[in-house]
Amino acid sequence: MNKKTLIAIVAIVFVAFNLRPAITSVGPLVGIIRDDLGITNSQAGFITTVPLLAFACFSIVAPILAKKWGIEWAIFLGLATLFIGILLRSFGISSMLFIGTAIVGVGVAVCNVLLPGFVKQKFDRLQGVMTSVYTTSMSLFATIASGLSIPLVFNFNLEWNGSLATWSIIAVIGLICWAPLLRGTNANLKKERSSQATGGKLWHSPLAWQVTAFMGLQSMLYYSMVTWLPEIVQANGIPIATAGMLLAYMQLSGLPMTFITPILATRMQNQRAIIVVIVFFYFFAMSGLLYIGDSLFAHLFFITLLGGANGASISLSLVLFNLRTRSASQASQLSGMAQSFGYLLAATGPILLGSIFDFTGSWFIPLIILSLVIIILLIAGLFAGRDSYVFSEQSAKRSVI
Numbered sequence: 001m002n003k004k005t006l007i008a009i010v011a012i013v014f015v016a017f018n019l020r021p022a023i024t025s026v027g028p029l030v031g032i033i034r035d036d037l038g039i040t041n042s043q044a045g046f047i048t049t050v051p052l053l054a055f056a057c058f059s060i061v062a063p064i065l066a067k068k069w070g071i072e073w074a075i076f077l078g079l080a081t082l083f084i085g086i087l088l089r090s091f092g093i094s095s096m097l098f099i100g101t102a103i104v105g106v107g108v109a110v111c112n113v114l115l116p117g118f119v120k121q122k123f124d125r126l127q128g129v130m131t132s133v134y135t136t137s138m139s140l141f142a143t144i145a146s147g148l149s150i151p152l153v154f155n156f157n158l159e160w161n162g163s164l165a166t167w168s169i170i171a172v173i174g175l176i177c178w179a180p181l182l183r184g185t186n187a188n189l190k191k192e193r194s195s196q197a198t199g200g201k202l203w204h205s206p207l208a209w210q211v212t213a214f215m216g217l218q219s220m221l222y223y224s225m226v227t228w229l230p231e232i233v234q235a236n237g238i239p240i241a242t243a244g245m246l247l248a249y250m251q252l253s254g255l256p257m258t259f260i261t262p263i264l265a266t267r268m269q270n271q272r273a274i275i276v277v278i279v280f281f282y283f284f285a286m287s288g289l290l291y292i293g294d295s296l297f298a299h300l301f302f303i304t305l306l307g308g309a310n311g312a313s314i315s316l317s318l319v320l321f322n323l324r325t326r327s328a329s330q331a332s333q334l335s336g337m338a339q340s341f342g343y344l345l346a347a348t349g350p351i352l353l354g355s356i357f358d359f360t361g362s363w364f365i366p367l368i369i370l371s372l373v374i375i376i377l378l379i380a381g382l383f384a385g386r387d388s389y390v391f392s393e394q395s396a397k398r399s400v401i
Contacts, residue, residue, distance in 0.1 A: 054105025082107030237294030254311025
């Protein structure tokens, strides 16, 4: 392995470290933020939903930024935007909390969309392994952020806004690690522009929409759980401190599936078997949360399944952007489309569940709704997992015509 490759791997890992902590650190603090700022459960759910709306609005723009400035500079600017957003929302003021969180979402959206394309561009023959590396890195720090949020408040007296501000340190380290990749980007930019031809319009591809649906539905499940799992298990009789740790455990338990899924996916002709396993884990876990009562052991068992489903589904979604396309440019376009519309769909989850809980005072109906989402996820996944390419699909149609 040469020096440039090692630098690229380290940079990818540290960008991945930044893609979830600014969001997952909020879940365990939702109750504290709600009580301190005097907001409702619906408004508290909106704290997690704001980044998803930003993902929806700006994911589609990210490939355009990469085309104009180069993928390396676009990711660097995404990290810088994330850093600014983390600082702004740490002022402890309601308005700045939502504004800063929206800016966080913009920064994460750019990096989210372009990282799969960068991996395909730099590591085409090892895209499964590298997708495993960065998705596992992403999930690892999502876990760390969830687990440290409450201790940072109560053990280090940082208050909730100080706890959230802690993750700006990782953003600075990410910027430093990515900076060496900015050298010589003019040549890369010319190469990227020369390969922009796609052979068709992505929006006309049924397969692209199926990948988008799978991305959105699994994101809805993930962010709904990141936002409300602590509240759900507290309603089952679990103490608040343990509830925060269970959220961290959910993400920790998903790490093995996060790592192994892209590697398996790239070695299979299609990914439908993986999707069936994911849906089985999701459905069994969701059913368990409805009926387990206050047993900590039962919570650990079903949350292990939930974590495995979350880990496998997000890493599969990201590797599908590469498996369903033939070039880095196409992968970035599919990633932008899937994450834009997918996160718009996902954004409805936390708000909808919070609103229903406000109305009913129970988590029964929200969990039933998530169970229905899992069934739709299966349908979308079986189509998205078939062995095909989004633009080849369109070329075949034109040939028939």
